Amino acid sequence: MESTYRLLAAMTAAVIEGDRAAAEALAAKALADALDLHEVIEKGFIPGIQKVGELWENGEYFLPELISSAECMKAAMAVLQPAFAAAPAEAFRRGKVVIGTIEGDIHDVGKNLVASMLSANGFDVLDLGADVKLARFIEAAEGTGADLICLSALLTTTMLNQRRLIEMLKDRGLRGRFKVLVGGAPVSRKWAADIGADGYGENALAAVKLAVELGPKRRLA
C-alpha cells in the first residue's frame, strides 16, 4: 500500500535524521493503524539504523549523529514495546546484555554510547550504570540470564578490575556461561586477550558487531 510504504520510508528517514519526536509519532501511528509491527521494524526502523551504521563507517556521520540516531531508534522501539509483550514471537531480539562501568570508575559516556547502540540494534540491554561492583555484574547476569557482559573502564587504574571480574567468573564456575566484552579508552585488543576476555570493541559500532558475532545465533524474526 502506498501510504504504508510512505510511512515506512518516513520511519527510516526519522532514524537517519535522528528526529526522535518524528520516530515516536510514527511508531504511535503504526500502533494506531494496527500495522504489521514486524514489517514496521524490519522495513521501517531497522533500515534507518543500518543506513546510519553505513554513514558512520563511510566517515560521513560522526558520533553526535550516530548517538542521536541510536537514541531515536530506542525511543521508537519503546513506543512499540507494549504491543510486543502481547505478541507471541520475539521480533526484535538479538540477545541479552548486562553492561556497566566497572568498580572504582564513574565515567560512563563511552559505556552509554555502547549501551545505546546495542539497544538500537536489537539487544536487550540492562545498564547497571557506573562504579558497578564486580559481584553486581555477576548477579545481574545470572538473574537476567544474560548472554553477554560488557565492561567499560576509562581509567588505567580501574581497567584492572576487568581482569578481576573474569577471575571472579572463573572462581564461581560461571566463565563459560557469559561472553565478556571489554572496552574503554585505555583498553586494547591485547589487554582483552591478556585477561581472557571474549572480545574488545574499539568503538560502539565495533562493539555491536562483536556482540552480534558472539551473541546467541538468533536471527531477527
Place this chain on the structure above:
Amino acid sequence: MIRTLRPKAELLSRPFVEKIIDEAVLLLGRHGVFVENAEARTLFKEAGMPTDETSFKVLINRKLIEDSLEATPLTVRLYDRAGEKEYVIGHDEVHFDPGSAAVKILDHATQQERPPLTADLVRLARLTESCENLHFQSTALIASDVPEIIADSYRLFVGLQFCSKPIVTGLFRTAGFRPMFEMLAAVRGGAEELRRKPLAVFDACPSPPLKWSHLTAQSLIDCARAGIPSELISMGLTGATSPVTLAGTLVQHVAENLAGLVICQLARRGAPVIFGGSPAGFDMRKGTTPMGAIETMMIDMAYAQIGKYLKLPTHAYMGLSDAKINDSQAGLETGMGAILAALAGINVVSGAGMMDFESTQSLEKLLIDNEICGMAYRLIGGIAQRDEPLALRLFEGLGPESQFLTLPHTRKWYRVEHMFPELADRDTYEAWVGQGRTSMAERAHNRLERILSETSSNLVESALQKELQAIMRNDARDNGTDVLPGLPIG
C-alpha cells in the same frame, strides 16, 4: 637598560574570563556537584551547604567559593629530595614534568607498545634526573610486574630512589595515601618537615561532568591535612562529557576545579592547591581524546588564564602527542603544546614523553621533549638588552672583512643568547649521512643508552633506602603480597 619583556599569550578578554567564572559559580550554586565521599559531604554540610544524602548532590554558594579562594595560597613551593632546591609554582614560572600514569611504553627496539616493567620505571626516573629542562619527575609509568593493588605506592617508591626531583604523583586507592605519605615523610625526616617543604604533588581528577569520586575527594582531604599540594585535574571532553563549545567546557572545568578547591580548604584552611586539568577536544569521528589537538591546547591556555585571574598556581597536560611512534606528529604536537604552555605561563606542564592519548610513555620521546622544553624556556627568556648601545660600537672597529666571529663580544654572549640542542639535527647533509643518516628518535635512543650506561648518581642513602623498603614491604604485605620485583640497587 630596558627590562626584558616576558613573552606571553592570552586567549580570553577580561570580561570573558569574568563571565566564565560567574557562570561556573552559578552552576555550582544551582546545579551543584556530585560528591561521592561522605567525609567531604559532611564538610560541606558543616559549612552550611545544602547536601543531599541520597543523590550525593551538594550545592556550593558564591560566598563559600570566594572565601575558599581567599584562603588558597598564591604559590606552592616544592623542594627536591635533599630539601635544598626550591621551586616556586605560581606567577609565570614554568616547570615541565613527564606525563604521568602511562600503562604502556613504546619499545624502541620493536617500535611497538608493550606493558612497562619495573626496570622501565627505573630507567625513566634516571633519565628524568638527567633532563635539565624537566624540573619535576612524575610517577609516569605503571609497572605491570607489580601487583595492581600496590601500583600507586610502588611508583613513588621507585621514583624517590632514582630521581632527586620533586615528584608529581597520585592515588589509585584511598589506602594508598598512608604508605605514600610515610615514604615522603621518611625522605624529609618527619611529617612537619614534609609540610614545611613539600616534596610531592598529588593529582586528583574529578569525573566530568561535575562529579568528585570517593577516592579523589579523599585524596584532596588527606593531602590538605598533610600539607601536600593537590593538583586538580578536571578533564571534560568537549561534546561528550562537557559542552561542545570551548567556552562551555571552560565553565564546567572552572566549576569542577572550584568544587575541588573548596573541599581542600574545608579540610584544612590554607591548603596548597594547583588549578590544573587534562581536558580534551573530543574527536567526534574516532571517539578519542586528542591531547595534541589545537582546541585542547586552547582550552588549557584559557583555564590557566582563569586560574591566574583567580590568583592560583596553574597546571596543564601539554607538550604531549597522540602519535604512536616518534614521528612528525609527535614532534609538532609536543612542540606546539610546550611553547603555548610556556607562553601562557602555566606553572606545571605535564606531558614530556607521553603519546597515544596519555596512555604510552616513550623514553626516547622524553629526551626529545626535554629539548623541546629547553627551546620553550629560551623563548620565554625573551630578548634582552645586553649592551648599551645595543650594537653601534661593534661596528666601529669592524674592518672590510666584516665578520663578528672573532669579536670578544661574540664569545661573551653566544652561549647565553643561543641554546645548542643535543638531538635536533643541525649537521650538513654530508655530515648527517656520514653519521649514519639517523632520525631524531634514533639519536635520542643513542643518548639514552649513553646516559643509562653511566653509574646512577644521586641515589638515596642506604638508611633511607631501607626505610622506604620497609614501608613498601609493609604496604605489600598488608595487601597480601610478599614478592616485589628486585631493583637494580642493593
